Amino acid sequence: MSNAKEPPRQKMIGMMYLVLTCLLALNVTKEVLQGFVTINESIETTNSNFTSNTQNMMKAFEVAIKKGKNEAKPYYVKAKEVTQLSQKTFDYITTLKQNIQQYTEGVKGADTMKLARIEKLDDYDKPTYLLIGPDETKPADTKYSAKELRKNITTLTTELNKMIDEMHYKKGTVLPDADYLILKEKIKLFTPHDNFRDKDGKAIGWELKNFYNMPLAGVITNLSKMQSDIRNIESEMVTTFAGAAGKLNIIFNEMEACIVPVSNYVQSGSPFTANVFLTASSSDFKEDNLQFILGDMDTSTGKISEEAIILPMDKGTGKINLPTSTAGHKEIKGWVRLKGPDGFYKYYEYKNDYVVANAAVAVSPDKMNVFYIGVDNPLTVSSAGVAPTDLIVNVSGCGATIANSGNGKYITKASSTGTCIVTVMAKTANGIKQQGPPQFFRVKRFPNPPLKVSGKSTYGNLEMKLADAKNMNTLGVDNAGFDFVAQFKMEKFSMCTVIGGTASAPIYCNGNQLTNEAKEALKKLKVGSKVYFEDIKVIAPDGPRDFSDIKVVVK
Structure with missing residues (x-):
């Protein structure tokens, strides 16, 4: 087996791509072809993520060099050469x-077309003719043929190996042996x-394996997968060069199963709920590269405030042990300071709320078991x-606020997703006392409502x-069906038509x-x-949102 490990998202996309490729051996349906469209979009998103990661690593290289880490310069030069070679083939x-x-669809002029907009996703003949030629036993060696593609990829891999x-x-x-072997693989x-x-056991070449008698949807997805492989190799090489340049390279070799209850206080008849997960740490974590600070600090200078303390650490985990004396709402916050890949410290803020209480209290949402952002949530x-x-x-x-409406009724509002904590205290003859454990509520964004095309x-x-299609005059939002008073308002969109296979330029509204x-x-x-409504922007209760495209087919 290969030692070249793939990210989980990359593994998932590869598995989905393999399944869809196998289905091509059958009498594929439109749904299967549409599956290739979905996979292609996921691969393109992964490509963007790889590009972003590589760019961030290159910036870290530049920062390190500017701060006098001259040993990084030779590796930076090689990393830049990798990105240039990869970009050329990409x-x-x-x-x-x-x-x-364009050749398969018969559309000229446009530089790019969304795969979802392509009409001839199931066309086998034209892609095969363009990439393989008229005789599959002698694949064509012409411009933009599979053979020319193979030459470009081979040139890239030869240069990278060299x-x-x-x-x-x-x-x-110098590249360590382990890193060198992983890159070679x-x-x-x-x-x-x-x-x-x-399927008959006859030897076939790379060109036929990848492109012969394959529908357009499969061909484009296959090419996107090759681009993803290029970005993956590029990212791996740049990251490896950064590690070899003397930067911190942490190996997570300490694993521990943890359980975090939503609450340690459970009333009779209520379920006990908790999150169980596996944590990873490193025996390389020492106070010189990782610190947990309880309290405030100046991250620009790295100076810790006088009130803050450095927490004791065990196997890469900070340990908090605070005494409690009075019931009520408590808040703690602090910073995790980690020496980053460039040898400089990075800072991560943490915050948490907790309540000290021990009495009975009832808090119930009037409509649902969640709070929604941007609207009044009755309680x-x-x-x-x-x-x-x-x-x-x-x-x-979650930036939540609460207002008293009288007679035990309250209105809460939240501004971000996560978990809200509701605490209840009571005025008694002996002062203010906590009433029961804190109540936890999930805070979510409102789900997107359907859109209305001329009332539909x-x-x-x-x-x-x-x-009816010729008389379309509006694209709005269907706000009916919500229990809450929540209004979505159409801000803008674009429209284009596809008539006789020719796509119009977008019209912005x-x-x-x-x-x-x-x-x-x-x-x-x-x-x-066909009529496409795209670039749909809607003003939601919690701010602007992008909505999915709409296709109207004229019958």
Whole structure:
């Protein structure tokens, strides 16, 4: 087995891609082809994440060099060379995908097309002809052919192999044996080869294995997967070079199972709930590279305030042990200080609330078991033997506030997701006393409502008669069906049409009304045409949101 470990997301995408590829051997349905669209979008998102990670590591290189870490310079030069080589091959595949899409779809002029907008996802012939040629026994060696793609990938892997071979023992750019072998294995797995056989056991080449008799949806997804492999190798090499340059490279070798109860106080008849998870730490964690601070500090200078303390640490875990004397709401906060990959400290703030209490109290939401952001959440609070006017109710977490509406009724508002803590105290003859354990409420964003196209609700696709489609004039939000008073308002969107396989330029509309230009475009629709509403921006109770695209098919 290979030592080149893949991130979990990359493994998941690879497994889904393998399943869909196997389904191509069957009489595939439109749903299977649509599955390739979904996988392709996930791969493209992964590619963006790899790019972002690589850029961040390159910035860390530059910061280290500016601060006098000259030993990082030779590795930075090699890392930059890796990104340039990778980008060249990545860009070539992007251009190849554009050519295949335009050739198969018969659409010229546009630089890019969303795979979801492609009509001929099940076309086998044109992609095969463009990439393989008319005779599968002699794959074509033409511009934008599979053979030319193979040459580009082989050139990349050859250059990368040559680079790490030279670095392996060279003074100034030495690569540890373990890192060198992992990189060699990753590059080997991506290098094209002809070790394939068809279902009859006949030997076939790399070109036929990847592109022969494959529908357009599979071809584009396959190319996106190759781009993902390039970004993965690029990220791995840059990260390895950074580690080899003398930067901190922590190995997590201490594992422990932990359980964190939502509450240690459970009333009879209530469930005990907790989160169980596996933590990873390192025996390399010492006070010189990791500290847990309880209290405040200046992260710009690294100076700890006089009131703050450095917590004792055991196996990479900070230990808090605070005495309690009076009931009530408590808050703790502090910082975790970790020496980062560039040799400099990074700071992570933590905060937590807890309540010291031991009495009976009832707190119940009036509508649901969650609070929603940006709206009034009604709440009823009562405590046995205590008049509603003698209750003092507080809420903490998620930027939440609470207002007394009288007679035990309250309105809460929250501004961020997470968990709110509601605490209840009572005015008694002996002073203010805590009433029962704190109550925990999940805070969520309102779910997206359906959109309304000229009065018709939908979450995605609509079929519409020609006459109705030509008279579309609004794109709004269906606010009906909510128990809460929550209004979503359409801010803006774009519309384009696809008539006879030709896509129009997007027309941008503000508010929920179609512009005159959009209405004129609709008058040209025919049976079989499609209308796409994209770039949909809606003002929700908790702020602006992006909504999914809508496709209207004219029947």
